Amino acid sequence: MAQDEARLRRHLASSLLDDIDGITGRLVSDICAHSALYASGRPVPLADLRAICRDNLVLVVKDFGRMPAGADDFTAAATETGRRRAGQGMPLDTVLMAYRRGGRVLWQAMTEPLRGRPAGEQDLALDVAGALWETIDRFSTVMSDAYRLAQLELQHRRESRRGAFLEALLEGRGSDPAVAAAASAALGIPVTDSYVVVVIDQNPADPAAPEPVLKEADLWSFWRTRAARSTGLVRLASLEPAKLAAVLRTARLGAVGMSPAFRSLADADTALRLAERALGTLSPHSGEVAELDERLVEAMLTGDAEMADRIVARYLGGVPECGPDAVLLMDTLNTWLAMGCSAPRTAERLYCHRNTILNRLERISEITGWSIESGEARLGWALALRAARVPR
Known part of the structure; x- marks a missing residue:
């Protein structure tokens, strides 16, 4: 039985190889009829499509017929097709569609020599013909794996190239x-x-x-x-x-x-x-x-820590060292400045009485030696409060 199957496989494969150019032409026409992308010739030129179809058909038929071609050639061709189509940017689903169309065209081409087989061989003929799809599946799997790997490599190269150009911009070479x-x-x-x-x-x-x-x-x-x-x-x-x-x-x-x-x-x-x-x-x-x-003021003060410390010392004096009251006094001063130096508005914002705000401001004035009416004091306090917050 195995010998009969082997003979039938070789017979069918030989019949297909005798008409390989005709089958190739039918396959290219069938693929283009089912894919506008392939029919357009972009990104895969029609000459490229025809050449790849012919080479792959020969290898698939020889593998099916168990003729000398070499498993390495079969795998290498499927791998090259996958890498090539990934590099051309042809969607994988479209490439797999082309393989399915190839299996259909080969199946149709195989029915002619099968019709002439004796009635007793019909079951064997159907089993052998069905094995064609196993060969197509193996070829498609190898091609798909190669396509995905190539796509990952291309993506890595694209990301590396994009990263290199971002570095160039950040280094100042964008002036070119x-x-x-x-x-x-x-x-x-x-x-x-x-x-x-x-x-x-x-x-x-x-x-x-x-x-x-x-x-x-x-x-x-x-x-x-x-x-x-x-x-x-x-x-x-x-x-x-x-x-x-x-x-x-x-x-x-x-x-x-x-x-x-x-x-x-x-x-x-x-x-x-x-x-x-x-x-x-x-x-x-x-x-x-x-x-x-x-945060322009903070940026300037951060750039010169020594100057920031001197501003804090000159305008806030001992306020930051007032223990538990330090945060309260500095928050009050900051809010008062933000409220346009208005005690009533500051009191409203901090939910306390106006006199409470005035008492806190008077204490700050005593500690720092600056009058709350002084324009320089108000500017200095605003700078010092920010200087106190910037990282050293």
Whole structure:
């Protein structure tokens, strides 16, 4: 029985190989009739489709007929097809459809020689013909595995290339128009639009992924890890920076520094420097978001710790050393300044009597030696309160 099956397989395979060019033509026409993408010749040229179809048909038929072709050739051809189609960007489902059409065309071509077989061989003929689909399935599986691996490799290379261009922008090479244009193409964003650079100081034991958070808010971003921080370029488009800050604040990704918005990719390096200045005004892993333009004073004071300490000493004097009352006095002073130096409005905000506010202010005046009516004192207190909060 095994010999009969082997003879029948070789007979059918020989019949198919004798008409391989005709079968190839029918297969190409069938594939194009069922796929507008293949029919268009893009991304797979029709000549490429025809050549691959013919070569694969020969190997599939020889494997089915157990003719000398070599298992290595069979596997190598399926692997090459998978890698080639992945590189061309042809969807895997479309490629698998072409393989199914190939099996159908081969099956139809096989029915002609089967019709002439003796009646006693019909069952064997059907079993042998059914084995054709097993061969097609094996070829499809090898091709699919190769396609997915190639796709992963291509994605890794694309991500590496995008990362390299982001690094180039952050290092200041975007001032070269050619580099800016190449970065624009690699990242898929315009050279000119509304952007910010964001730097996140995350908990290394539990880092959060900022890109999905922003994607959910319909914001494009691309991120790299630099100096143990997540650094990202975010495309604002028509969104206001304050809205981005709100998204980041809600996500609680860590301490976040945001640059002011800028228009050209050539300015990404300056934006990075400003985002880092903003981040420097926050305590590590604080969960706060610092927009530079909202924290310019803190950014200046953070850049000169010695000067910040002297401002605190000159204008606040011994207030920070007032034990349990220190926080109360400084909060009162901060609120009073924020309320336009109005005692009634401060009292309303802090839910206490106006005289209580005046008594606290008088005590601050006594400790610091500055009159609450002094314009310099008010400016100095505002600076000192911020200087007391910035990280050293």
